[in-house]
Amino acid sequence: MLKLNESLFIAKGAFRATYNHPLDDTLCVKVDHDKNPRVALKRQEREIRYYQKLQRKKCPFRNISNFVGYVDTNYGQGYLYEKVVNHDGSPSQDLETVLEAFGAEGDTEILKDIKALGEFLLQHRIFYHDSLIRGNTLCRKRKDGSYELVIVDALGDTVFIPVLNYIPAYARARIIRKWSKYVINPMLKQFAWVKREDIALD
Numbered sequence: 001m002l003k004l005n006e007s008l009f010i011a012k013g014a015f016r017a018t019y020n021h022p023l024d025d026t027l028c029v030k031v032d033h034d035k036n037p038r039v040a041l042k043r044q045e046r047e048i049r050y051y052q053k054l055q056r057k058k059c060p061f062r063n064i065s066n067f068v069g070y071v072d073t074n075y076g077q078g079y080l081y082e083k084v085v086n087h088d089g090s091p092s093q094d095l096e097t098v099l100e101a102f103g104a105e106g107d108t109e110i111l112k113d114i115k116a117l118g119e120f121l122l123q124h125r126i127f128y129h130d131s132l133i134r135g136n137t138l139c140r141k142r143k144d145g146s147y148e149l150v151i152v153d154a155l156g157d158t159v160f161i162p163v164l165n166y167i168p169a170y171a172r173a174r175i176i177r178k179w180s181k182y183v184i185n186p187m188l189k190q191f192a193w194v195k196r197e198d199i200a201l202d
């Protein structure tokens with residue numbers, strides 16, 4: 001059994017807490033901390049099924065931290081993922097924090113990175129169901145100061161009739177709609193320096 005402790009803690013969301021893997025620097029371990037473990041487990045299993053589907057489709061995991069496997073821990077069932085860290089090994093900040101740090105001036109490079117992330121999701125027909133700004137996309141800082149965006153949560157499909165997603169035009173339109181809901185609209189609301197045309201998908 002893998003022993004976790006609070007000195008390994010990275011961050012947590014509503015359902016899961018993320019820890020540094022004590023024996024492997026490249027990995028992190030997620031454990032459920034929700035009061036309703038049945039809901040958390042269902043959510044986790046749905047996410048793993050989606051990652052396995054992407055793996056089968058040979059989708060590149062360039063902008064996604066991949067699911068690597070299961071591990072038993074002293075905090076309960078653990079899930080292993082590739083850890084997102086900066087070039088110097090320090091923890092990567094989430095997209096919202098990085099955008100806030102640019103201040104009123106903003107930054108055009110990061111908007112290009114965000115648009116490229118959207119194009120990546122569209123190209124590989126990857127669905128998501130939650131904000132990609134707060135907590136769920138991390139910004140891996142390169143040595144030259146630029147960022148690589150990596151999604152760590154919120155992927156998966158919640159469509160009512162899944163077969164519809166096999167119709168390319170339908171899937172495309174849905175991904176573009178979700179991009180407005182989970183990326184463009186929240187960014188326009190929060191950051192006056194962001195223009196819709198900089199990050200819109202077409």
Ligand SMILES: Nc1ncnc2c1ncn2[C@@H]1O[C@H](COP(=O)(O)OP(=O)(O)OP(=O)(O)O)[C@@H](O)[C@H]1O
Nearest residue numbers: 011012013014015016018065082083084135152153
């Ligand atoms: N692969 C990773 N590498 C580094 N840090 C990570 C990784 N995955 C998650 N984290 C950190 O842990 C936090 C919580 O993880 P995650 O978003 O998966 O939890 P969650 O409970 O499912 O979130 P939500 O509240 O969005 O449902 C993230 O916001 C991020 O700061």
Ligand SMILES: [Mg+2]
Nearest residue numbers: 013135136153
């Ligand atoms: Mg999250």
